[in-house]
Amino acid sequence: MxxxxxxxxxxxxxxxxxxxxxxxxxxxxxxxxxxxxxxxxxxxxxxxxxxxxxxxxxxxFITPMYSTSAMLYVQNYNAKSQSNQENGKIFSSDISGSASLAEAYIVFLNNSDSITSLFNDCDVSITNDSFFITVTVSGSDPQTCANVANQICETAGDVFADRFAYGQIGIVRSAQVPNAPYEPxxxxxxxxxxxxxxxxxxxxxxxxxxxxxxxxxxxxxxxxxxxxxxxxxxxxxx
Incomplete structure (x- = not known):
């Protein structure tokens, strides 16, 4: 031009x-x-x-937004089956199987009424890296964000036990109350x-x-x- x-x-x-x-x-x-x-x-x-x-x-004039996260782990075996493995070692097939289970479980969590009812108007993101599941919660109140993330992790364990006949889930890290907003x-x-x-x-x-x-x-x-x-x-x- x-x-x-x-x-x-x-x-x-x-x-x-x-x-x-x-x-x-x-x-x-x-x-x-x-x-x-x-x-x-x-x-x-x-x-x-x-x-x-x-x-x-x-x-x-811009509302501060806070973010915090908690982490879960998912295994495609339980403690009893793990003890039966050679020297208690975890094989690569266990890791890939746990990762696949974690990915499938995320889909279940995002569509579970027991989980979505806990969002409390917060922005919730549930992702996985291998067999680790990260629950990230963002909102205007830092205490509410931490409470929502921890409640989701606790409820996720109960939902997993009710719906899955194999494997186990546990909390790696609980959410902490953020000290400072990430925006603005x-x-x-x-x-x-x-x-x-x-x-x-x-x-x-x-x-x-x-x-x-x-x-x-x-x-x-x-x-x-x-x-x-x-x-x-x-x-x-x-």
Whole structure:
């Protein structure tokens, strides 16, 4: 897409707004740098205001979200069958079988009324890594998140015993009450505000320069009206 088309559109709009008056068109990198230096106070002020606004909004208006997790293990054998194995060793077939059982059991947990009734309006994710099942709970109240995760683990053991005639399940790690929220990230939001404020202030400065038709250096007259400059009366006051 040719960017000159967009420039012409904006140029025509400004021409209509300004009643057909001519404005400078030689916007170069050097001139942008000059504009930025001329309006550096405005740019810094607007950038800081935008950064502070994003930080305050993140700090006081976004609900903090907490997350905690508990872990279960699933085995496709019970303690009695395990003791019958050679030297009590666990073979690779046991690990793969336990992983398959854990994956199938997750599907059962996600569709069990006994489990889903414990969610308590929290965001619950149940995943497995091999034969380990991780229950992750997120919500606005840290204590509720920990309680929900632990209740799911306890109920999961009872459901497993009621539904499966083989294997066993146990708790590896109980959920702890999280000390700090995982979102919002106030520092990250403040940095986003800083970038947005910086970009917006620079664009506004360039826009103000474009619609500013006051004559500054003598090059402006030659550029705007295409007439030669023969003399200049200096401002002795400055």
């Amino acid at each position: 040719n960017y000159n088309i967009y420039y012409c559109i904006f140029y025509c709009i400004f021409m209509l707004i300004l009643g057909g008056r001519v404005m400078p068109t030689n916007i170069t990198i050097q001139r942008i740098l000059v504009i930025v230096l001329q309006r550096i106070k405005f740019i810094i002020l607007l950038t800081l205001v935008c950064m502070l606004s994003f930080f305050l909004y993140s700090k006081f 990230n106030n520092l990250k939001n403040a940095l986003i505000g800083l970038v947005i404020g910086l970009v917006a202030s620079v664009l506004i400065s360039i826009l103000l320069e474009l619609i500013d038709l006051t004559v500054k250096p003598d090059d402006d007259l030659q550029e705007m009206y295409d007439i030669p400059i023969f003399a200049e009366i200096p401002d002795f006051g400055n």
